[in-house]
Amino acid sequence: MCQQSTVPLLDHNIVFYGAGSMAEAIVRGMINRNVVASGKIVMLNRSSSERLAELRSRYGIVGTNDPAHKTEHLRTSPVIVLAMKPKDAAEALRELGQLLSPDQLVISVIAGLNIRTIQGLLGTKQPVVRTMPNTSSSIGLGATGLAFSKEVEEQSRRLALNIFEAVGTTTVIDEERMETLTGISGSGPAYIYYMMEAMIAAGIRGGLPLEQSTELTVQTVLGAARMVQQTGEEPAALRKKVTSPNGSTQAALEVLERGDFFETVIAAVNRCAERSREMGSALEKELS
Ligand SMILES: NC(=O)C1=CN([C@@H]2O[C@H](COP(=O)(O)OP(=O)(O)OC[C@H]3O[C@@H](n4cnc5c(N)ncnc54)[C@H](OP(=O)(O)O)[C@@H]3O)[C@@H](O)[C@H]2O)C=CC1
């Protein structure tokens, strides 16, 4: 993980076009890690003024809905992060393309939307970085996959990596693997939270107070992730160390196996990847 720097990495504006959960997670992480001064972060959305007011007061960023200001920021910012939902992307990108000049870097966090479609909707051969971050970026523990269009020059490549390295780890991949990566790390936090919800519920049903059940679950998930990271051992090897022959863990794992846990998780990751492709195809159709 990156050390907190005393000098911000970015000394120019960065626009977040879309001001929802993912944009906030990255912004929060960037501010906490001093990647950029909060006054240089501009957050734009479609219509929610209350949301922008909340973000302005929470982070000291610039947030505006005023059409003239929005246009001005989009026209002049060297870096624009696309952070709206896939369903809203086509219209937004068509309008955005008319404002851009060739050197402005476009970074997308939109699931499924590929580089070719981004450039097609913009109507320009813009340098594009397609990324898939996750919401843990907000505490500096994100995992972001990145793929670059051929127009992205070394300096811009470095800049994009700097932004996401400051809020977690980065993995550069071939764009064709982005949907699989989405299935693992983009959506992955939700699977872990779901597992945690179930563990907490089981604790409560077994008579533990909510607070204790939550604390035990959180520490268990945290400890297990750290064990894999710090020991360098395979998860399967670590699992075996918990599992005494004919003991309680074995009995529990047998129940998970009966529910086809392993293959169910793989099927969930695959379905996530497939859904990302479906969303991408719907956007690709907007090109014709
Ligand atoms: N949430 C996550 O864990 C992750 C999300 N992503 C991707 O991030 C993107 C955003 O997701 P998320 O933050 O969860 O979504 P949210 O619904 O929380 O936020 C979407 C934002 O986009 C804005 N918006 C919609 N249309 C436009 C437009 N035409 N112009 C400008 N802004 C617009 C909305 O503004 P308003 O409220 O005013 O309509 C809102 O601020 C998605 O594409 C998703 O695939 C990627 C990785 C992880």
Ligand SMILES: O=C(O)[C@@H]1CCC=N1
């Ligand atoms: O659910 C979604 O579509 C987004 C993409 C990855 C995480 N959330």
